[in-house]
Amino acid sequence: MVVVFVLVAVAVLALLAGVHRYVWRRLIGDTTARGSLARRVGTVAAFVLPLLTVGALVSSRSGVPFPVQQVLAWPGYLWLAALLYLTLALLVGEAVRPLLSRFLARRAAARQTAPVDVSVGAPAVQVPAAAEPGPATDGSTRTDPAPDTEAPAPPVADPSRRLFVARAVGGAAALAGLGTVGLGTYGVLRGPRTKRITVRLAGLPRSAHGFRIAMVSDIHLGPILGRAHTRRVVDAINATSPDLVAVVGDLVDGSVADLGPAAEPLAGLEARHGSYFVTGNHEYFSGAAEWVDHVRELGLHPLENARVEIAGFDLAGVNDVAGESEGQGPDFARALGDRDRGRASVLLAHQPVVIDDAVEYGVGLQLSGHTHGGQLWPGNLVAELANPTVAGYERYGDTQLYVSRGAGAWGPPVRVGAPSDITVVELASPQA
Structure with missing residues (x-):
């Protein structure tokens, strides 16, 4: 197992090194002069930025003081997203590069061979006719030298043209990649939009x-998203005037000591039947027991493999599957085993992968998160491999599943193709 881990780690590091080398070459090496200030700055950035990314990833799990995590998180995580979209944009540029080079070469050749424009009224220029072979003055027949029939030398690539193409493609790729990251960051910091x-x-x-039911998942309070983000989420939920609030896991990425103040606005949630909470996998990286106690102090009701009766239906919640490593995983028998299956039921479960258990226990509706909808396109393609539903509504037999994209972001505070949301789920009675 250790050998496999080492081999995978080496392969990942080699891939990252190769990607950074490629991005440096296309954005810096091909576009700047040797010894120039721009090249020196770009080369330093190519070494420093990935180190900041590694630092951001490692610091969150290694007990580094929280202020240091905050310093590393912004540049480190943003570079991770920037690297992805710069690479994708540059790969698209590889297809554009030869087309642009060919177009510029043809235009230059056309200019060189264009006929001279003779103005009207200008004196005509007498062009002597080609001399015909004839007798020489000494009586012999004159023979002109044979025309040069040797093929012209192939054109030499113009260095200035190569530099123009490199800068044009690299500049467009940088604009597209960094612009995408900028818009994706704005979408996260703006706060989630409400779906119904x-x-x-x-x-x-x-x-x-x-x-x-106003459901929200994957808020991901941490070194980047803090108290202001919680306030935005709470305000968005309260604006819907829900009957019940469901916080479906991955509330935090850090300890109560570091993030307790960031979570305090949750005490302001307003719902006629209260607010409920179930754990996500990130709670088990952050001290799940302490967080369960803390959200209870904030007025939320944790459902740890438990069930309550609310307004004519059963509301149940199960722990996240990550809790199995601590002996605190999901227990469907405890939460649902003895209930009256004639009653309507809603299950809060962080990960959609437990849908088969929900079907087995006759759950009417499961509310989940976890996937972020992929968060960073084309991450949705990867998420589809590990989850039955990545985002939205689907049916599995008699059980319905709704998966939220979540209200925050893990790692880079960026979303592309998967906007954040809270969802108001309105229950409809067949008798109405």
């Missing part, structure tokens, strides 16, 4: 028709 769906729930009585 209606779910027809079997067994729901007429009296509960229209019951609204």
Whole structure:
């Protein structure tokens, strides 16, 4: 196992080194002069930025003081996203590069061979006719030298043209890549948008028709997203006037000691039937037991493999599967085993992969998060390999599943193709 881990680590490091070398060559090596200030600055950045990324990743799990984590997180994580989109943009540029070079070469050749424009009224220039072979003055027949039929030398590539192409393609790639990261960062810092769906729930009585659950997942408070982000999320939820709030895991990336103040605005959540919480996998990296106690102090009700009856339906919650390493994993029998299956049921479970257990226990609706919708395109393609549903609504037999993209971001505070959200789930009774 250790050997496999080492081999994988070496392969990942080699890949990252190769990608950084490629990005440096296209953005710096091909576009700047040797010894220039721009090349020196770009070369230093090519070494420093990946070190900051490694520092940001390692510091969050190695007990580094929280202020140091905050200093490393912004440049380190943002560079991770920038590297992805700069690489993708440069790869697209590889297809553009030869086309642009060919176009410029043809235009230059056309200019060199263009006919001279003779103005009207200018004196005509008499061009002597080609001399015909004839007798020489000494009586012999004159023979002109044979025309030079040797093929012209192939054109030499113009260094200035190569530099122009490199700078044009590199500049466009930098603009596209960094622009994408900038817009994706703005989308996260702006806060989540509100979505609304209606779910027809079997067994729901007429009296509960229209019951609204505001669900939010993957807030990911940490060295980047802090108290201000929590405030934005709480304000967005309260603006929907929900009957119940469900916080479906991955609230934090850090300890209560570091992030307790950042989570305090959760005490301001307003819902007629209260606010509920289940753990996500990141809680088990951050001290799940301490966080369960802390959210309880903030007024949320943790559902640790437990169930409550609310307004004519059962609301259940299970621990995240990451808790299995601590003996605190999901226990569906404890949460759902003895319930009346004739009643409507809603299950809060962080990861959508437990949908098969939900089907087995006759759950009507499962609410999940975890996937972030892929967060950074084309990450959704990877997320699809590990999750039955990446985002949105699907049915699995008689059980319905809704997966939120989440309200925050892990690692880079950037989302591309997967905007953050909170979702108001309105329950509909078949009897209404």
